[in-house]
Amino acid sequence: MNPHVKFSQVGHTYTSENGQAVCALKGINFNIYKNEFIAVLGPSGCGKSTLLRLLSGLYEATMGEVSIFGTKVTEPQSNTGIVFQKPTLLPWKNILQNVVFPIQHKQGRVSSKDIESAKAMLKLVGLEEFAQHMPNQLSGGMQQRVGIARALLMDPEILIMDEPFSALDALTREEMGFELLNIWRQKPKTVLFITHSISEAVLLADRVLVLSPRPASVIGEIKIDLPRPRNIDSIKTSEFSEYTDQIRQLIYRPETQTENQESDLTPTLAEQSEGSTNA
């Protein structure tokens, strides 16, 4: 099967105005298959958002190639929806107008059909009664759900989420995770979910990519074989904590783990207990 998204030998170096070069990504290789949920895990400032910018075509990679279904990404992509860390709703528009904004912004006008699909998206995220409210009347979690509805409006094939829940409190965050899985089940998409929470990555994703500090490269790739649909009980299973331990080891002892990575994805119990005492 052809991958939906392919990063091959991707590197990106920013050149700031004063001529300083900041290397954000180096030798990134990974594939995402259609309707797969990938979580990208990495320390802050390592280059995660740069991945987003390259995939959505905001910037062109300075090295290597990003492609969608085999076509190189060179310009902004309309088949990607983006959810940001902060909801970034427009304060002068009500919730419904905010959801429909991408169409209004792109095409200049909005048809009644667009309004209908915006309403459908609001329903999907459970906010249909709030269509006429203003953004500041909604809680942070609700605003972020509006952000998700906005990203889904044009029915993109790829959904990119850049630490979407990290500004929320822990309880809301978990709830939003389950809700996202629910939405994803109803509307399957290829998802690139950027986060710096290990448990969030394990809970949501089919595969977790672990990045090194800047310049980021992929130091590990863990397939999460937890059964779906996942719920609160998934967190309580021993497999769940094995996965989080395994990722923690990768982050704290990258060198040794990359070797293990090549031989065997799942470390033995002995290795795990050794790793957790050292970490």
Place this chain on the structure above:
Amino acid sequence: MHKFNLSFSQLLPSLTLLALLPIWETAVYIFEIPNFLLPAPSEIMQAFLNVEWSRWSTHLWATLRVAILGFLMSLCISIPLAVIMVRSKFLAKTIYPLLVIIQSTPVVAIAPLLIVMFGAGESPRLAITCLITFFPLVVSATTGMMSTPEELIELSKSLGASPAKEIWHIRLPYAVPHIFSGMKVAITLSIIGAVVAEFVAAEQGLGYFVQFSTSYFKIPQAFAALLFLSVLSLLLFKAVQLVQYLFFRWSLQK
């Protein structure tokens, strides 16, 4: 949510002024302050009534006209200028120092030159008002547009929207609260601009009337005109607030 009705705390400043009046009146009588130093409120009131209303209204209208027209012209110049500076780093670097130079030159000193350049009539007065009000407008509009969240700009770019749409749909509306802050400063400056211009060359206007009255030692009359100017300035400020409340209510929320 911001409320536009009158509450006790909003009336407090006016009440304070009212309470000061009798103190002022008695102080002037007790200490026998000569009226060219500080006329009593009753004398100012008398002077106010001695001038017929049609004369007041001519002066009032002359000043108000210059202040409002100058302010609006300034708004029409500053917003496009701000857009240009946001769009082009090069032009921003070229224009900004010029703006600072113009701003730091005392307008009062340029005023006579402008009168020579533009000749008599309303145009030099408008130019002076414009000059004195445009800086806060340009700066607030530029700051507002630059403070737009980067994510929204990325959203706009990822939709392949044109730069014009980015300005029109995102940056300018984002700047509205900032622009209103700038407008509140500029509108009071516009009265100052109009008065400065009248000091230099005019045959009517409240500023001209203050000067005219003092030169004939009609100090209470000058005070009455001064009072008129303060009220005018305050009303214009309130008018800007009202426009914001009526048409951009969302921008008042904090």
